[in-house]
Amino acid sequence: MSKSRILLGIIAIAFISYxxxxxxxxxxxxxxxxxxxxxxxxxxxxNAEAIFIENGKIKDIGxxxxxxxxxxxxxxxxxxxxxxxxxxxxxxxxxALSAFFNNMIDLSGFKHKTNAEVWSYLKEQIKTKxxxxxxxxxxxxxxxxxxxxxPNISFLDEISPNNPILLVSQSxxxxxxxxxxxxKVNITKETPNPSKASYYEKDENGNLTGLxxxxxxxxPILNQLKKxxxxxKFLINSTVSTLNKYAKNGNTTVVSAGITINDNKPLLLYRxxxxxxxxxxxxxxxxxxxxxxRTQNPRHFLYIRHDRSxxxxxxxxxxxxxxxxxxxxxxxxxxYTGSMYLESPYLTTEFNKNKLHIPEGxxxxxxxxxxxxxxxxxxxxxxxxxxxIHSQGDLSSKNVINAFKKANSEVNITEKRHRIEHCLxxxxxxxxxxxxxxxxxxxxxxxxxYYGKALSEEIIGKERAEKLLPIHTADSLNLKYSMHADQPMxxxxxxxxxxxxxxxxxxxxxTLGYNERISLLNGLKSMTINAAWQINMExxxxxxxxxxxxxxxxxxxxxxxxSIDSLHQINILKTFINGNQxx
Numbered sequence: 131m132s133k134s135r136i137l138l139g140i141i142a143i144a145f146i147s148y149x150x151x152x153x154x155x156x157x158x159x160x161x162x163x164x165x166x167x168x169x170x171x172x173x174x175x176x177n178a179e180a181i182f183i184e185n186g187k188i189k190d191i192g193x194x195x196x197x198x199x200x201x202x203x204x205x206x207x208x209x210x211x212x213x214x215x216x217x218x219x220x221x222x223x224x225x226a227l228s229a230f231f232n233n234m235i236d237l238s239g240f241k242h243k244t245n246a247e248v249w250s251y252l253k254e255q256i257k258t259k260x261x262x263x264x265x266x267x268x269x270x271x272x273x274x275x276x277x278x279x280x281p282n283i284s285f286l287d288e289i290s291p292n293n294p295i296l297l298v299s300q301s302x303x304x305x306x307x308x309x310x311x312x313x314k315v316n317i318t319k320e321t322p323n324p325s326k327a328s329y330y331e332k333d334e335n336g337n338l339t340g341l342x343x344x345x346x347x348x349x350p351i352l353n354q355l356k357k358x359x360x361x362x363k364f365l366i367n368s369t370v371s372t373l374n375k376y377a378k379n380g381n382t383t384v385v386s387a388g389i390t391i392n393d394n395k396p397l398l399l400y401r402x403x404x405x406x407x408x409x410x411x412x413x414x415x416x417x418x419x420x421x422x423x424r425t426q427n428p429r430h431f432l433y434i435r436h437d438r439s440x441x442x443x444x445x446x447x448x449x450x451x452x453x454x455x456x457x458x459x460x461x462x463x464x465x466y467t468g469s470m471y472l473e474s475p476y477l478t479t480e481f482n483k484n485k486l487h488i489p490e491g492x493x494x495x496x497x498x499x500x501x502x503x504x505x506x507x508x509x510x511x512x513x514x515x516x517x518x519i520h521s522q523g524d525l526s527s528k529n530v531i532n533a534f535k536k537a538n539s540e541v542n543i544t545e546k547r548h549r550i551e552h553c554l555x556x557x558x559x560x561x562x563x564x565x566x567x568x569x570x571x572x573x574x575x576x577x578x579x580y581y582g583k584a585l586s587e588e589i590i591g592k593e594r595a596e597k598l599l600p601i602h603t604a605d606s607l608n609l610k611y612s613m614h615a616d617q618p619m620x621x622x623x624x625x626x627x628x629x630x631x632x633x634x635x636x637x638x639x640x641t642l643g644y645n646e647r648i649s650l651l652n653g654l655k656s657m658t659i660n661a662a663w664q665i666n667m668e669x670x671x672x673x674x675x676x677x678x679x680x681x682x683x684x685x686x687x688x689x690x691x692x693s694i695d696s697l698h699q700i701n702i703l704k705t706f707i708n709g710n711q712x713x
Contacts (some may be wrong), residue, residue, distance in 0.1 A: 135229045135379070138406065145426060146583060146701065146712065149677070150704065151312050152275070154407065154408070154413075154424060155423070155424050155425050155426065155708070156575075157186070157683055157708075157709075157710055158183070158706075158709050158710045158711060159184075159204070159205050160182075160183060160184045160185070160189075160204045160205070161180045161183050161200065161206070161207055161709070162180065162181075162183075162197060162200045162201060162204050162205070163180060163181050163183070163206075163209055163214070163649060164179065164180045164194040164206060164207070164208055164209065164215070164216050165179060165180070165181075165194055165206045165208050165209050165210060165211060166178075166179055166181070166209030166211065166212055166557055167209075167211060167212065167213045167688055168181065168191070168213075168214040168674060169194075169213065169215050169688075170182075170183055170191065170216070170673055170674040170675065170692075171212065171215070171216055171653075171654060171655055171658050171659050171672070171673040171674070172436050172659075172673040172674060172675040174675070175192070175675070176189045178192055178193070178674070179192070179194045180192060180193060180194045180196070180197040181194045181197075181214070181674065181680075181682075182197050182204070182344050182401075183680040183709040185709070186679060186680055186708035186709040186710070187346060187677065187678065187679055187709070188676055188678050188679075189673060189676070189678050190551075190676060191674060191675065191676060195278060196648065197626055203423060204690055205561070206316075208328060209684070210598065212669045212684050212685070212686075212703070213684070213685050213686075213687065213688045213689075214674070214683070214684055214685075215380075215654070215658070215682065215683050215685060215689075216382075216658045216659070216671070216674050216681065216682055216683075217380065217381065217382025217383065217658075217671070217681035217682055217683055217705065217706070217707065218379075218380045218381045218382065218383075218612060218624040218657045218661075218683070219381070219382070219384075219385070219612070219655070219657060219658060219661035219662055219665075219671070219672065220376060220381045220383065220384045220385060220615070220617070220622045220624075220657075220660060220661075221385050221572050221612035221613070221614050221661040221665070222385060222387040222518075222552075222572045222614035222616060222703060223372065223376075223383060223386060223387065223610070223614065223615070223616070223617045223622055223662055224386060224388070224389070224549055224616070224618060225369065225372060225376075225386045225389075225400070225430065226369075226389050226390065226391060226396060227302070227390075227618050228372045228618040229365060229368035229371075229372045230360065230365075230367045230368070230618075231268050231298075231370070232368040232371060232372060232415075233264065233364075234266050234267055234268040234298070235251075235252065235266065235267040235268070236250060236253045236267075236268060236269055237251065237267045237268065237269045237270055237273045238269025238270075238271060238300055239269070239273070239274020239300070240274070241269070241270070242275060243275065244275065244277055245275060245277045245278045246278050247275075248270075248275055248278060248677050249289070252265075252267060252289065252519070253289055256289060256290050256293065256701065258579075259293055261292045261293065262292065262293060262294075263293055263548075264294055264295075264296070264355070264357070264359050265290055265293045265294070265295040265296070265333065265629045266295075266296050266298075266359070267295070267296065267297045267298065268297075268298045268300075268618070269298070269299075270297050270298065270299045270300060270306065271300035271301075272481075272485040272486065272585045273300075273466065273485075273580070273581055274328070274580065278485075280306070280341075280485065280487075280564045281297065281306050281340065282339050282340050282341075283307075283308055283338060283339055283340030283346065284307075286306065286307070286340055287307035287308045287309050287310075290310070291310075292309055292310075293310060294307070294308065294310040294311040294314050295307060295310070295311060296311060296351060296355075300464045300466075300619060301464045301619060302465070302618070302619055303343070303344055303345075303463050303464040303467045303468065303469065304341065304342070304343055304344075304464075304466075304467050305341070305342040305348050305351070305353065306340050306341055306342070307340055308340060308411070309340065311351060312338060313352055314354060315350045315353075315354050317330060317338075317350060317604055318338075319332060319338050320335055321336055322374040323347065323706055324346035324347050324349075324502070325344075325346060325470060325497070325647055326495065327343070327344055327463065327495055327496075327497045328343055328344035328345065328346035328347040328348075328497075329342075329343050329344075329347055330342055330712075331487075335351060335551055335626070336664075338694065341487070342457065343467060343469070344463055344467070344469065345390070345460075346358060349390075350360050350670065352390065353392070356392070359443075360393075362395075364629065365396070365399070366399060366421070366422055366636060367422075369399060369403065370403065370422050370427075373404070373427045373428055373430070374381075374425075374427070374712065375621075375704045376428050376617075376622060376701060377426075377427065377428050377628055377707070377712040378705065378712070379415060379621070379623050379624070379702060380623055380624055380625075380683045380685075380702040380705060381428055381621055381624070382428055382429065382524070382671070382681040382683070382707045383429040383430075383431070383661075383665075383671060383703060384429070384430050384431075384622075385430075385431050385433070385665060385669075386430065386431070386432040386433065386482065387430070387433050387458055387518055387551060388433055388434075388458035388460075388520070389432055389433070389434060389435060389438070390435055390438070391438065391441070392438075393441075393708055394441055397441065397454075398412075399421070400430050400432070400471055400651075401452045402416075402421055402424065402451040402550055403422065403424065403427045403428040403430070404420075404427045404428065404451055404646045405449065405451045405452045406449075406450070406451045406475060406708065408424060409546050412698075413533075417491055420506075422665045424670060424706045425712070426707050426708065426710040426711070426712050426713070427707070427712075428699075428707060429450070429451050429452065429671070429681075429707065430452050431452070431453050431454075431455045431479075431707045432449075432453070432454050432455065433454075433455065433456045433457055433458040433516075433518050434454060434456075435457075435458055435460070435568050436457055436458065436459040436460075436506065439457065440641060442456075442457065442515070445514070446514055446515070446623070449606075449690055450667070450670055450671075450679070450709075451708075455515075455516055455665055455666075456515045456516030456517060456518055456577050456685050457510050457515050457516075457518075457552070458517075458518040458519070458520065458700060459498065459503070459506055459517070459518075459519050459520070460497050460498070460519075460520040461493070461496055461498060461503065461519050461520060461521045461526050461529065461530050462494055462496060462497060462520070462521055462522055462523050462646040463497065463522070464477065464522065464528035464586065464587075465522060465523075465554065465577075465589055465590065466486060466581070467486065467487075467488075468482070468486055468487070468488030468489070468492050468494055468525040469494050469495070469497075470494045470497055470522040470554065471493065471494040471495060471521075471522070471523040471525050471526035471529075472493045472523045472524060472525055472526075472555075472590070472665070473493070473495045473524050473525040474493065474525075474594075475490075475491050475492055476488050476492055476494075476589060476590060477588065477589060477591050478490050479585070479589075481589070482486075482589060483653060486589070493525070494523060494526075495647050496529065498527065498583050500532070500533055502518075502532070503529075503533040504533045504537050507533060507534055507537040507543065507548075508537045508541055509542060511537065511541055511543045511546060511548070512541060514546075515546070515548045515593060516547060516548060516549070516665075516666075517546065517548045517549070517552050518547075518548070518549040519550050519551065519568045520551045520552060521550050521552065521553065522552050522554040522555070523554065523555055524555040524556070524557060524560075524594075526696050527550060527553065527555065527560050528557070529555050529559055530674055531550075531551060531560055531564060531567070532571065534567055535563065535567065538567060543567065544568040545568070547568060547569070547570055547610075547663070547666065548567070548568075548569050548570075549569065549570050549571070549572060549664060550564070550569065550570075550571050550572070551571075551574075552572070552573070552574040552616070553571040553572065553573050553574070553599065554574065554575075554577050554598060554599065555594065555597060555598065556571065556603075557597075557600075558601050558603050558607075560599070561600065561607055561609055562607060565607050565608070565609045570609070570610050570611060570612075570663075570664050571604060571609070571611045571612075572611065572612045572613070573599050573601055573611060573612070573613045574599075574612055574613075574614060574615070574616050575599060575601075575613045575614070575615070575627045575630050575631050576615055576616070576617075576619070576620045576630070577598060577599060578599055578634065578636065578639055578642055578643070579626075579628055579635070579636055579637055580632045580636075582595065582598065582619070582636035582637075582638075582640065582642045583636050583637075583638050583640060585598065586640075587640060595643075596643050597632075597646075598642060598643050598646075599643065600643075601613070601631055601646055601656075602646040602648050603646065604644060605648055605652055607609065610660045610664065611660060612656050612660055612661040613627045613628070613631060613650065613653070613656050613657055614627070615627060623698065624657050625689070625697045625700045626697070626698040627653075627657065628650065628653035628654060628656075628657065628697055628699050629690075629694060629695070629697035631647070631648050631649060631653050631656070632648060632649070632650055632653050632694050632697075633647070633694055633695070634647050636645060647649055650689060650690065650694065654689070656694075658672045658673060659672035659673045659695060660672075662668050674713065679707075679708055679709075680706060680708060680709035681706065681707050681708065682706050683702050683703075683704065683705050683706070684702075684703045684706075685700050685701065685703060686698075686700065686701040686703055686706040687700050687701075
């Protein structure tokens with residue numbers, strides 16, 4: 131065989147190999163959808179029958195007759211009257227934590243109704259573990275499991291004498307561990323607390339009780355888990371599964387609000403999974419099984435934690451599919467740990483004292499000094515980053531807004547659409563000040579549905595509970611806002627959140643904050659076009675209009691033609707992102 135033939139053979143093999151490696155997942159061909167009930171959420175064209183998708187974007191939209199001209203050379207799909215909506219945008223979620231929780235032992239009130247059920251189930255699960263193996267559980271919740279007795283270190287040592295154990299609360303602000311866990315991470319009663327708000331609880335004798343409050347104190351255990359449990363293979367498989375579940379629930383875009391990682395490896399995975407195109411190196415790694423094969427996944431945008439700023443790129447990239455868009459800080463904590471910061475104290479109740487361990491007369495506290503927050507805002511605003519601040523309580527949000535006002539006196543902070551997250555208690559005055567600063571709230575609506583009764587009767591009292599989540603007030607001020615489930619605290623199911631915001635009913639069917647009800651239309655907008663506005667993407671996603679990306683869902687019922695009580699029963703039949711169906 132001549133040298134030229136050998137060379138040609140090598141070139142051919144190299145070419146074929148390159149083609150096979152760089153070949154991405156199959157994209158949908160240009161497609162015309164006809165005879166549908168298309169709710170566009172676009173002010174110029176509110177409803178349509180047909181939509182033509184070309185190269186992942188909406189080329190045209192209108193009546194079936196108007197779009198007949200695209201039939202000849204393109205695939206045609208008859209929707210047969212099915213309802214189409216823009217894809218939902220999960221404006222505040224936690225992809226990394228959702229993947230972390232994916233295979234945990236579930237002790238939540240969604241699965242167990244009594245104290246006995248919870249601990250009996252855990253004991254059975256411990257028996258399946260080998261000696262020394264981690265026992266990791268999620269969902270501890272004294273509200274949804276009303277007779278739950280929260281554990282202490284003695285109880286956990288007794289039921290898990292040979293294994294390190296970790297229990298994570300439903301709110302994800304409190305953790306419980308046994309002596310084996312403390313020993314594994316070298317935490318003793320002499321270990322200093324990271325801060326006044328994040329600590330290792332001790333009894334009257336100065337001994338550890340097993341309770342850990344807030345994230346800073348939890349980090350040593352999380353870092354140990356990354357060595358022992360959270361292997362690359364586990365995280366890759368869990369992340370793929372997690373992103374697929376978001377899409378199956380109708381979410382075409384997911385926003386990770388404060389990601390807790392120590393290096394950029396997860397970011398490389400997220401980019402590989404969600405970007406429009408991936409690089410040759412990533413495709414090579416996927417070919418050899420070191421990265422997952424690509425399929426269509428939700429767009430993924432991230433806010434980096436304030437204490438992980440080294441992960442921020444020097445400049446913000448322009449990427450419509452995957453991007454780091456800002457930085458997040460925490461000003462207060464959770465109402466279910468007593469760390470929500472209030473103007474007036476929590477109620478003095480046995481529930482608060484014995485179940486939530488909130489000291490009598492406590493109003494919670496700030497996690498950061500006000501001057502430090504002002505400096506934080508100025509620093510990152512100047513660098514061009516959007517800022518998201520976790521704030522639940524009324525005093526917390528008032529102080530956060532004041533910090534933005536102070537920062538605005540030195541730098542113009544009104545261009546970035548800075549955010550406040552969760553927003554359990556916000557006064558009309560606070561919302562008006564947010565409007566003036568071009569700030570935007572994202573409401574954690576499940577507070578009302580799952581915990582409204584406990585908040586009203588046991589935690590903060592009926593007067594304040596009636597003012598929870600002032601979404602209608604935000605509407606009346608023409609303030610752009612979104613709603614979220616804070617997954618993995620609760621699964622990201624948009625229609626359930628919208629139903630709660632429209633009905634204002636708790637899971638016990640009690641009405642709370644009747645005057646803060648919103649319309650179905652505004653509920654849909656809050657999780658589509660308004661959520662897109664929050665992340666500066668309203669010109670590209672969030673509604674169905676010419677030139678925008680073809681991110682949409684097909685559902686089995688028209689939400690405007692069924693009772694509000696049935697919204698949560700709407701099924702997502704198909705989800706499309708960039709014109710491609712999620713399998």
